[in-house]
């Protein structure tokens with residue numbers, strides 16, 4: 001891989017159900033009536049982010065490294081998935097430069113948690129908080145039963 005800059009893109013979606021904790025970017029969301037149905041902890045931000053990191057270097061996706069058919073990964077903390085994906089990026093001598101992420105969720109309002117999510121994601125990636133853009137959208141009632149996340153990441157080549 002020779003390009004000094006590479007773009008990665010990732011998406012994730014989970015159906016929401018009662019009795020589950022909604023965690024986004026490693027931040028538990030208070031007042032969420034429902035949380036994700038998932039094989040792992042279902043953190044859609046970290047899943048989409050990990051996929052974005054991998055896609056930027058054409059390294060596949062998290063389902064290849066963490067198949068949801070493998071009981072060994074049941075309930076896995078998504079921070080581990082992200083750390084593993086970041087380690088692969090570093091092995092190829094790249095590092096994240098900045099991140100833009102969009103969460104689509106009808107309820108609850110996430111605006112008050114924007115800084116917490118940005119800070120947590122930045123810490124996980126070794127970035128400044130100002131390098132993590134966090135946007136929220138409702139689906140306008142079109143998809144009230146799921147959470148959807150889309151992420152772009154810019155990767156920069158680093159010295160070996």
Ligand SMILES: Nc1ccn([C@@H]2O[C@H](COP(=O)(O)O)[C@@H](O)[C@H]2O)c(=O)n1
Pocket residue numbers: 104105106107108109110111112135136137138139140
């Ligand atoms: N779960 C959400 C969804 C949206 N917001 C904020 O609401 C504003 C309007 O969103 P629209 O989808 O109607 O365009 C926007 O400022 C979002 O940041 C939110 O806080 N939590």
Ligand SMILES: C[C@@]1(CO)OP(=O)(O)OP(=O)(O)OC[C@H]1O
Pocket residue numbers: 012013037038039040041042047062063064066067068073074075076
């Ligand atoms: C993370 C994995 C593995 O535990 O499962 P889920 O938590 O269901 O998440 P998803 O984003 O649907 O796919 C990746 C899976 O392999």
